[in-house]
Amino acid sequence: MNRRRLEEFCDAVFAVTITLLALNLAVAGPGHGPLMHQVADHWPSFVTYLISFATIGLIWVNHHALILNVAVVDRTLALLNLVLLLFVVLIPVDTATVAKYLALGGQDARVAVILYAAAFLGMGLSFAGIFEWTLRSGRLPQPLPERARWMARLRFGAASILYLAAVAVAFVSPPVALAIIGAVPVYYIFEHLPTVGSPAGGRQ
Amino acid sequence: MNRRRLEEFCDAVFAVTITLLALNLAVAGPGHGPLMHQVADHWPSFVTYLISFATIGLIWVNHHALILNVAVVDRTLALLNLVLLLFVVLIPVDTATVAKYLALGGQDARVAVILYAAAFLGMGLSFAGIFEWTLRSGRLPQPLPERARWMARLRFGAASILYLAAVAVAFVSPPVALAIIGAVPVYYIFEHLPTVGSPAGGRQ
Amino acid sequence: MNRRRLEEFCDAVFAVTITLLALNLAVAGPGHGPLMHQVADHWPSFVTYLISFATIGLIWVNHHALILNVAVVDRTLALLNLVLLLFVVLIPVDTATVAKYLALGGQDARVAVILYAAAFLGMGLSFAGIFEWTLRSGRLPQPLPERARWMARLRFGAASILYLAAVAVAFVSPPVALAIIGAVPVYYIFEHLPTVGSPAGGRQ
Amino acid sequence: MNRRRLEEFCDAVFAVTITLLALNLAVAGPGHGPLMHQVADHWPSFVTYLISFATIGLIWVNHHALILNVAVVDRTLALLNLVLLLFVVLIPVDTATVAKYLALGGQDARVAVILYAAAFLGMGLSFAGIFEWTLRSGRLPQPLPERARWMARLRFGAASILYLAAVAVAFVSPPVALAIIGAVPVYYIFEHLPTVGSPAGGRQ
Numbered sequence: 001m002n003r004r005r006l007e008e009f010c011d012a013v014f015a016v017t018i019t020l021l022a023l024n025l026a027v028a029g030p031g032h033g034p035l036m037h038q039v040a041d042h043w044p045s046f047v048t049y050l051i052s053f054a055t056i057g058l059i060w061v062n063h064h065a066l067i068l069n070v071a072v073v074d075r076t077l078a079l080l081n082l083v084l085l086l087f088v089v090l091i092p093v094d095t096a097t098v099a100k101y102l103a104l105g106g107q108d109a110r111v112a113v114i115l116y117a118a119a120f121l122g123m124g125l126s127f128a129g130i131f132e133w134t135l136r137s138g139r140l141p142q143p144l145p146e147r148a149r150w151m152a153r154l155r156f157g158a159a160s161i162l163y164l165a166a167v168a169v170a171f172v173s174p175p176v177a178l179a180i181i182g183a184v185p186v187y188y189i190f191e192h193l194p195t196v197g198s199p200a201g202g203r204q
Numbered sequence: 205m206n207r208r209r210l211e212e213f214c215d216a217v218f219a220v221t222i223t224l225l226a227l228n229l230a231v232a233g234p235g236h237g238p239l240m241h242q243v244a245d246h247w248p249s250f251v252t253y254l255i256s257f258a259t260i261g262l263i264w265v266n267h268h269a270l271i272l273n274v275a276v277v278d279r280t281l282a283l284l285n286l287v288l289l290l291f292v293v294l295i296p297v298d299t300a301t302v303a304k305y306l307a308l309g310g311q312d313a314r315v316a317v318i319l320y321a322a323a324f325l326g327m328g329l330s331f332a333g334i335f336e337w338t339l340r341s342g343r344l345p346q347p348l349p350e351r352a353r354w355m356a357r358l359r360f361g362a363a364s365i366l367y368l369a370a371v372a373v374a375f376v377s378p379p380v381a382l383a384i385i386g387a388v389p390v391y392y393i394f395e396h397l398p399t400v401g402s403p404a405g406g407r408q
Numbered sequence: 409m410n411r412r413r414l415e416e417f418c419d420a421v422f423a424v425t426i427t428l429l430a431l432n433l434a435v436a437g438p439g440h441g442p443l444m445h446q447v448a449d450h451w452p453s454f455v456t457y458l459i460s461f462a463t464i465g466l467i468w469v470n471h472h473a474l475i476l477n478v479a480v481v482d483r484t485l486a487l488l489n490l491v492l493l494l495f496v497v498l499i500p501v502d503t504a505t506v507a508k509y510l511a512l513g514g515q516d517a518r519v520a521v522i523l524y525a526a527a528f529l530g531m532g533l534s535f536a537g538i539f540e541w542t543l544r545s546g547r548l549p550q551p552l553p554e555r556a557r558w559m560a561r562l563r564f565g566a567a568s569i570l571y572l573a574a575v576a577v578a579f580v581s582p583p584v585a586l587a588i589i590g591a592v593p594v595y596y597i598f599e600h601l602p603t604v605g606s607p608a609g610g611r612q
Numbered sequence: 613m614n615r616r617r618l619e620e621f622c623d624a625v626f627a628v629t630i631t632l633l634a635l636n637l638a639v640a641g642p643g644h645g646p647l648m649h650q651v652a653d654h655w656p657s658f659v660t661y662l663i664s665f666a667t668i669g670l671i672w673v674n675h676h677a678l679i680l681n682v683a684v685v686d687r688t689l690a691l692l693n694l695v696l697l698l699f700v701v702l703i704p705v706d707t708a709t710v711a712k713y714l715a716l717g718g719q720d721a722r723v724a725v726i727l728y729a730a731a732f733l734g735m736g737l738s739f740a741g742i743f744e745w746t747l748r749s750g751r752l753p754q755p756l757p758e759r760a761r762w763m764a765r766l767r768f769g770a771a772s773i774l775y776l777a778a779v780a781v782a783f784v785s786p787p788v789a790l791a792i793i794g795a796v797p798v799y800y801i802f803e804h805l806p807t808v809g810s811p812a813g814g815r816q
Binding site for chain 3: 208290293298301304319
Binding site: 413416418421424483486488493498499504507508512519520523 | 624
């Protein structure tokens with residue numbers, strides 16, 4: 001397997017996904033009331049757009065740092081990446097569903113946010129799976145010390161645990177669940193994955 | 205012809221295709237009954253999404269291993285790849301058609317699955333055609349021994365034969381035909397194409 | 409300017425364009441008559457899909473051979489490529505318009521095919537413009553002999569002249585105009601652009 | 613962080629964005645009056661298509677020259693690029709909104725053009741932010757002389773100031789605001805960003 005081609009394929013999927021995200025912001029057009037009102041009523045689309053864009057953007061940055069550290073890119077890693085992408089490409093559709101139902105509240109809003117949180121949970125677990133795979137002997141140029149492994153696991157685990165919490169909270173309060181999902185990328189913006197990202201950080 | 209550019213072009217098409225696949229999962233939105241029911245009635249979309257995603261994902265992995273082994277990338281190989289992509293890009297649309305008609309059953313479901321299986325058959329035959337091309341003298345760094353060629357042909361042939369069977373079975377039972385189509389990527393996940401993939405497997 | 413990035417950007421546009429082309433093949437879905445009839449009535453979509461796919465595919469192959477020969481990739485070349493892409497991305501929409509109106513015949517069919525032919529004409533002229541730019545001194549590793557230049561100009565000119573003819577013919581007979589447009593990629597499949605493509609043909 | 617992967621990701625987003633732009637040119641199809649009239653009434657779509665395509669195309673060219681000059685590609689630069697892309701992917705949707713409302717005039721046309729100009733303003737400011745980041749010590753192979761920095765800042769500032777003006781003017785005259793937005797890429801076509809672009813201009 002070729003590192004460049006694996007990265008390019010994943011990057012293309014990430015890129016198309018964030019571009020499709022924006023299409024959810026389209027307004028119905030003339031004959032659906034003043035544009036100003038259409039845009040104002042559209043606020044859930046903007047909120048979910050920001051959350052989904054930030055999350056996929058951060059997944060891209062972290063995926064990058066993770067793969068850059070891998071010594072051997074093989075078929076298994078390619079398959080693990082396909083599982084990650086299986087969930088990533090669901091995000092534009094789930095984002096649109098939340099945008100359509102959030103403001104309506106009730107059971108439909110709960111279902112929409114649960115689906116949304118579940119897609120992120122699947123993405124988080126797939127990413128953690130790729131990380132676990134990189135820890136196997138010979139996958140990293142120099143093996144991570146045990147303590148660093150556990151800190152990194154905690155970091156990745158944090159995201160999956162938060163997404164799991166979001167799924168549970170969504171049964172009670174979709175907006176709070178959404179706030180939890182939105183907090184994850186904010187956390188990763190300030191989280192530099194030192195054990196994984198930094199050594200790769202300055203690499204050209 | 206430049207190997208990188210051929211790979212990038214095919215990867216971009218594969219990437220856009222799997223991302224578009226997920227758009228078939230979009231629900232109709234408010235005013236079409238409870239979201240839970242809309243999602244439940246949507247099961248054919250989820251089944252066909254998984255089948256199509258897994259198939260394109262595996263085609264990507266195998267395409268990768270195949271091209272990585274080619275010594276000379278020329279205009280003919282580029283044209284053969286365009287034939288492969290001609291069928292690959294049909295998959296999101298054919299997937300959507302199956303998703304719309306499968307649950308309705310009857311003649312329409314049969315036609316939908318036949319179209320779907322036919323697209324995969326075209327993809328399988330194009331891929332086998334690229335493989336045949338690589339067997340010509342000078343296309344691989346070291347020519348494959350005759351026996352390895354036949355084993356590889358059998359492997360690729362297996363997929364096309366299964367897709368051909370799916371086309372035939374679809375006239376009788378669309379669900380069974382779908383099960384056959386879904387079995388192909390599962391087979392390739394555990395099939396490492398040793399004669400083609402493995403030498404390339406660890407390459408950087 | 410960086411050759412790789414110019415190629416990647418153009419390839420991504422070509423790739424997304426051919427993938428979007430296939431979306432024109434989507435059927436209306438349940439409630440619009442037997443699927444078999446919907447597909448049969450859809451024949452203009454299939455014909456125009458094949459023509460557009462083949463044309464963009466060949467443009468990709470020839471663009472590749474052309475850029476591979478360029479010694480210096482600069483801002484001007486990037487701008488010329490943007491002009492080419494300005495027409496390339498129009499093709500999915502113009503293809504859909506022809507598919508919708510061709511079978512209806514009359515004035516609308518004429519207008520649809522004229523728009524379609526005009527997009528290809530713009531693409532052909534832009535491509536010829538890029539080729540002319542490469543002929544300027546220092547743009548190719550070794551300058552083309554005068555005779556080779558004229559032969560190449562004739563080759564590229566042929567496409568633009570055929571597209572111009574298609575625009576004119578479309579006023580009288582849209583199907584004949586379509587046949588002319590469809591003949592161009594067939595011509596380029598057997599046309600190896602020796603003076604430009606071949607030296608690059610075997611390059612890695 | 614890896615320069616290639618950052619460039620590829622941004623290029624893929626730029627490429628998908630300009631390809632989606634063209635989809636705004638689709639006509640309603642049969643049953644909506646003569647095609648000729650549909651196309652004629654579609655003029656705002658063509659005007660905004662040209663403006664948006666030219667702007668994203670130029671952003672791509674300048675982004676290219678800017679990143680090519682950066683000595684160190686790190687996580688911060690990746691995040692800054694994500695902010696740029698956050699606005700870039702909004703353009704197809706905002707372009708469609710202007711196309712739908714411009715001809716109607718009135719308050720809706722004003723709102724549509726304000727949203728459109730605001731997206732470009734966000735894009736311009738993000739791009740200026742990336743440029744400012746490159747000026748920090750060690751980010752460029754050789755630091756820019758103070759005077760060159762200010763000239764470059766003026767250049768980038770020019771775009772953002774024009775977009776800010778367009779937002780203001782849109783409250784009074786949407787068409788004039790659109791003319792201002794359309795003038796920016798024309799300016800950058802003849803503007804070679806010597807202090808940033810030229811040294812990179814001929815690089816391979």
